Amino acid sequence: xxxxxxxxxxxxxxxxxxxxxxxxxxxxxxxxxxxxxxxxxxxxxxxxxxxxxxxxxxxxxxxxxxxxxxxxxxxxxxxxxxxxxxxxxxxxxxxxxxxxxxxxxxxxxxxxxxxxxxxxxxxxxxxxxxxxxxxxxxxxxxxxxxxxxxxxxxxxxxxxxxxxxxxxxxxxxxxxxxxxxx
Amino acid sequence: xxxxxxxxxxxxxxxxxxxxxxxxxxxxxxxxxxxxxxxxxxxxxxxxxxxxxxxxxxxxxxxxxxxxxxxxxxxxxxxxxxxxxxxxxxxxxxxxxxxxxxxxxxxxxxxxxxxxxxxxxxxxxxxxxxxxxxxxxxxxxxxxxxxxxxxxxxxxxxxxxxxxxxxxxxxxxxxxxxxxxxxxxxxxxxxxxxxxxxxxxxxxxxxxxxxxxxxxxxxxxxxxxxxxxxxxxxxxxxxxxxxxxxxxxxxxxxxxxxxxxxxxxxxxxxxxxxxxxxxxxxxxxxxxxxxxxxxxxxxxxxxxxxxxxxxxxxxxxxxxxxxxxxxxxxxxxxxxxxxxxxxxxxxxxxxxxxxxxxxxxxxxxxxxxxxxxxxxxxxxxxxxxxxxxxxxxxxxxxxxxxxxxxxxxx
Ligand code: HEM
Ligand code: FES
Numbered sequence: 350x351x352x353x354x355x356x357x358x359x360x361x362x363x364x365x366x367x368x369x370x371x372x373x374x375x376x377x378x379x380x381x382x383x384x385x386x387x388x389x390x391x392x393x394x395x396x397x398x399x400x401x402x403x404x405x406x407x408x409x410x411x412x413x414x415x416x417x418x419x420x421x422x423x424x425x426x427x428x429x430x431x432x433x434x435x436x437x438x439x440x441x442x443x444x445x446x447x448x449x450x451x452x453x454x455x456x457x458x459x460x461x462x463x464x465x466x467x468x469x470x471x472x473x474x475x476x477x478x479x480x481x482x483x484x485x486x487x488x489x490x491x492x493x494x495x496x497x498x499x500x501x502x503x504x505x506x507x508x509x510x511x512x513x514x515x516x517x518x519x520x521x522x523x524x525x526x527x528x529x530x531x
Numbered sequence: 532x533x534x535x536x537x538x539x540x541x542x543x544x545x546x547x548x549x550x551x552x553x554x555x556x557x558x559x560x561x562x563x564x565x566x567x568x569x570x571x572x573x574x575x576x577x578x579x580x581x582x583x584x585x586x587x588x589x590x591x592x593x594x595x596x597x598x599x600x601x602x603x604x605x606x607x608x609x610x611x612x613x614x615x616x617x618x619x620x621x622x623x624x625x626x627x628x629x630x631x632x633x634x635x636x637x638x639x640x641x642x643x644x645x646x647x648x649x650x651x652x653x654x655x656x657x658x659x660x661x662x663x664x665x666x667x668x669x670x671x672x673x674x675x676x677x678x679x680x681x682x683x684x685x686x687x688x689x690x691x692x693x694x695x696x697x698x699x700x701x702x703x704x705x706x707x708x709x710x711x712x713x714x715x716x717x718x719x720x721x722x723x724x725x726x727x728x729x730x731x732x733x734x735x736x737x738x739x740x741x742x743x744x745x746x747x748x749x750x751x752x753x754x755x756x757x758x759x760x761x762x763x764x765x766x767x768x769x770x771x772x773x774x775x776x777x778x779x780x781x782x783x784x785x786x787x788x789x790x791x792x793x794x795x796x797x798x799x800x801x802x803x804x805x806x807x808x809x810x811x812x813x814x815x816x817x818x819x820x821x822x823x824x825x826x827x828x829x830x831x832x833x834x835x836x837x838x839x840x841x842x843x844x845x846x847x848x849x850x851x852x853x854x855x856x857x858x859x860x861x862x863x864x865x866x867x868x869x870x871x872x873x874x875x876x877x878x879x880x881x882x883x884x885x886x887x888x889x890x891x892x893x894x895x896x897x898x899x900x901x902x903x904x905x906x907x908x909x910x911x912x913x914x915x916x917x918x919x920x921x922x923x924x925x926x927x928x929x930x931x932x933x934x935x936x937x938x939x940x941x
Contacts, residue, residue: 403715466694
């Protein structure tokens with residue numbers, strides 16, 4: 350009886366697995382496309398949104414002001430001190446330069462997926478001044494319309510329920526102004 | 532119970548059949564002769580209303596499936612085609628869409644009824660808990676149904692709600708990827724939601740049978756909350772309650788028809804008539820009205836994991852209600868202080884729903900937090916203490932006594 354039960358139990362577990370696994374991404378989804386982006390087409394102070402792996406990808410050509418605003422924030426003020434940059438080791442600090450690749454701080458490339466529950470944050474472009482006041486952003490950066498998370502001009506979480514900085518996907522420079530994501 | 536059935540088949544065919552499948556006796560015992568307290572008021576008719584709404588949803592749903600296409604490129608247009616081209620498609624879709632809201636109106640009244648009259652107390656704890664599970668499955672069903680028309684709210688509602696699982700420590704991201712079948716809500720997600728949206732109403736039907744089984748062991752609670760003492764306290768379900776429930780069902784269906792014909796989109800969100808766009812979130816996303824109180828609780832906690840825990844706890848705490856309420860008196864009619872707190876709780880739930888419909892800014896945030904705190908305090912502090920501190924009013928000797936006393940007053 351015990352042997353029958355044990356065989357039946359193992360059998361049930363083995364059969365259960367395909368039924369669970371079938372829900373994971375299939376081969377077509379996994380064969381994820383890489384995309385090339387020509388950064389020269391993005392004027393300073395502007396941002397484009399592309400689709401990568403079904404999710405929005407932000408490419409922003411930041412102004413000097415935006416970069417300076419981000420650089421002036423002490424790491425101790427950050428809610429998430431990890432760079433969240435797939436091109437660096439995890440645990441690297443979320444300094445402004447660690448949020449980009451190859452030290453090109455003018456081009457911020459990151460997922461437009463709020464780390465709270467996945468909405469697309471809006472760029473605060475209507476507000477002209479980018480400034481970091483009292484350790485929390487008042488203008489500039491990104492605001493998530495869903496539950497009010499606020500990201501600074503380096504896409505780092507500063508206020509609201511989101512736990513992490515906006516993720517920087519794996520990408521590399523093919524030339525001075527061309528990158529490949531994925 | 533079917534052992535002592537009053538059903539005695541007289542015809543030879545009836546006898547032959549009864550000996551092989553005593554279903555006629557079963558129906559007679561449970562749907563006709565079942566002894567029911569004679570003092571049930573109209574709050575007790577919502578169980579029957581709910582059963583009717585489940586049938587309405589299943590019939591309209593099966594018809595919608597005959598015209599609906601579960602694919603990200605066609606879903607939105609197929610629903611528009613139902614609305615414009617299919618004969619009476621507009622009617623069937625509006626019946627299904629508003630039917631979901633009516634279903635929730637009825638279930639909320641049904642649940643508050645149980646809370647006021649202490650219907651969750653011994654010996655009805657299992658009956659109550661099956662009810663809570665029915666409510667959870669209903670919410671899952673309606674959530675997946677709302678994704679099917681693939682509008683902006685469908686998409687972003689699905690994204691936000693499935694992302695709740697990403698809050699689970701360590702495995703959260705694997706779980707969401709598994710739920711989606713990809714890296715975001717996409718065609719695989721729509722397909723599986725369609726499959727489950729078709730399945731779950733039938734699971735509900737099964738749960739309803741268990742619910743009624745668990746009801747027919749102790750029998751109905753009643754407005755006095757005291758137990759049935761003998762046949763003088765009851766009347767047979769048919770014709771007394773088949774008529775009373777039937778009347779209430781007709782009135783409820785008229786109310787439902789007013790929405791279907793005169794305000795079919797009143798309870799919906801206009802943004803869902805914009806096709807889904809994965810690259811842009813609408814400015815004010817909010818779930819359907821029936822989820823708003825829980826959405827407000829989620830947003831009131833400024834931490835992802837704890838927000839999700841608070842939201843799920845606010846529903847699961849109902850499972851513990853039979854043990855949190857320490858009073859042995861069931862009916863709120865005999866609990867003067869509880870009665871006040873009950874209505875405060877109802878208002879708090881409605882206020883939470885209002886907060887959930889507002890953007891998370893300014894004083895809405897503060898109010899959301901106060902009301903969330905009160906919601907939990909009601910269950911964890913007020914109910915346990917009240918049972919110990921409150922002096923209930925004297926209970927009538929029997930249901931019959933109470934009915935006769937009221938008749939004299941009138
Ligand atoms: C517990 C019962 C049910 C509830 C609460 C429910 C709820 C919903 C909701 C809220 C929608 C979205 C309506 C809209 O905004 O357009 C929907 C859509 C849909 N449901 Fe259901 N449903 C139920 C049962 C069923 C059943 C049994 C079927 C099929 C057999 C079904 C098939 C569909 C289809 C095809 C749609 C997409 C068409 C549309 O959006 O109108 N439903 N459901
Ligand atoms: S999804 Fe962005 S704050 Fe909730």
